[in-house]
Amino acid sequence: MIGSGGYGQIYLAMDILKYEERAVKIEPRMRQESITKRMIMEQEALQSLQGKLHCPLMYASGYNDEFNFIVMQLLSENVGDIRKRSPTGRLSKESVGRIAWQTVNALRDIHEMGYVHRDVKPANICFGCHFENRHILYLLDFGLFRRFKDTTTGQRFPPRKNAGFKGTERYVSVRVHEKLEQTPLDDLFSVLYTSYELMVGEVPWRFLDDVEEIYAVKQLMNELGNNGEMFKGIASFLVDFHRLLVSCDPNDDPPYEKLMECLKKLFETKSLEDPYDWEDGFRITLNASFVEPK
Numbered sequence: 001m002i003g004s005g006g007y008g009q010i011y012l013a014m015d016i017l018k019y020e021e022r023a024v025k026i027e028p029r030m031r032q033e034s035i036t037k038r039m040i041m042e043q044e045a046l047q048s049l050q051g052k053l054h055c056p057l058m059y060a061s062g063y064n065d066e067f068n069f070i071v072m073q074l075l076s077e078n079v080g081d082i083r084k085r086s087p088t089g090r091l092s093k094e095s096v097g098r099i100a101w102q103t104v105n106a107l108r109d110i111h112e113m114g115y116v117h118r119d120v121k122p123a124n125i126c127f128g129c130h131f132e133n134r135h136i137l138y139l140l141d142f143g144l145f146r147r148f149k150d151t152t153t154g155q156r157f158p159p160r161k162n163a164g165f166k167g168t169e170r171y172v173s174v175r176v177h178e179k180l181e182q183t184p185l186d187d188l189f190s191v192l193y194t195s196y197e198l199m200v201g202e203v204p205w206r207f208l209d210d211v212e213e214i215y216a217v218k219q220l221m222n223e224l225g226n227n228g229e230m231f232k233g234i235a236s237f238l239v240d241f242h243r244l245l246v247s248c249d250p251n252d253d254p255p256y257e258k259l260m261e262c263l264k265k266l267f268e269t270k271s272l273e274d275p276y277d278w279e280d281g282f283r284i285t286l287n288a289s290f291v292e293p294k
């Protein structure tokens with residue numbers, strides 16, 4: 001077993017005909033006496049995203065009496081575990097900028113196809129595990145995928161009055177706490193919180209257990225912006241990205257290009273092909289010194 005989440009387990013497997021490694025995700029076929037649909041939806045989402053740069057390849061899917069399964073491309077460690085492995089508990093802004101930039105690019109593909117991801121977080125972000133794809137980011141776990149628009153007409157579906165809470169408390173937007181229908185903008189707020197955690201080491205609500213308190217701190221962050229303590233130090237590099245998100249209407253298409261421009265400022269000295277922190281023994285993270293942006 002190489003990974004596990006709340007629903008599935010991921011195993012390293014070998015295609016013995018092609019002599020190639022694979023990852024196999026399984027989940028029990030029955031949960032609380034009914035057939036689980038999560039992985040069926042995940043399989044449909046993966047199928048429709050095949051060929052997109054940031055989507056893992058899917059080789060097969062199906063079920064037996066006990067399990068639903070998906071056979072997919074093997075990837076590296078997720079970036080949440082990589083951060084925990086870093087001696088500082090953080091990643092450099094150059095690495096985080098490139099992670100966030102690629103995640104926004106990945107989400108743009110997903111949103112253009114009419115889906116929202118609804119579970120963007122460090123544990124769902126991996127890089128390729130071969131030389132050729134070691135700098136390509138892959139977004140994982142499509143179990144919470146949901147259609148938000150009809151791609152033939154471009155029309156969004158009418159929002160439900162109470163869409164429920166879907167996602168992971170630490171990384172969801174204020175709107176998700178309010179149980180509003182998720183839109184592409186909510187995925188992008190999750191990119192912000194993911195980037196914050198990777199770069200600072202923790203989000204400001206890291207030690208709060210009460211979901212209402214987490215909600216209150218996120219609201220405060222939106223109200224105060226760069227006037228508060230939350231965007232001091234290294235976090236100040238995320239101010240522009242945050243400001244732009246806060247200014248967006250959740251019912252409009254997000255300004256992907258502008259958001260990516262904000263993130264580019266984090267890795268001005270690096271290209272997408274340059275090594276990331278974990279490829280040079282986290283040297284850049286250890287030696288980091290920086291000047292806060294104006």
Ligand SMILES: Nc1ncnc2c1ncn2[C@@H]1O[C@H](COP(=O)(O)OP(=O)(O)OP(=O)(O)O)[C@@H](O)[C@H]1O
Pocket residue numbers: 002003004005006007008009010023025056072073074075076077078123124126140141142143
């Ligand atoms: N194709 C893969 N190659 C390598 N590792 C993987 C792959 N897919 C998943 N993993 C690892 O397994 C972990 C759990 O996977 P995943 O998020 O798909 O499971 P889940 O049960 O749906 O999780 P969650 O509780 O977030 O819904 C990931 O964080 C990642 O580290």
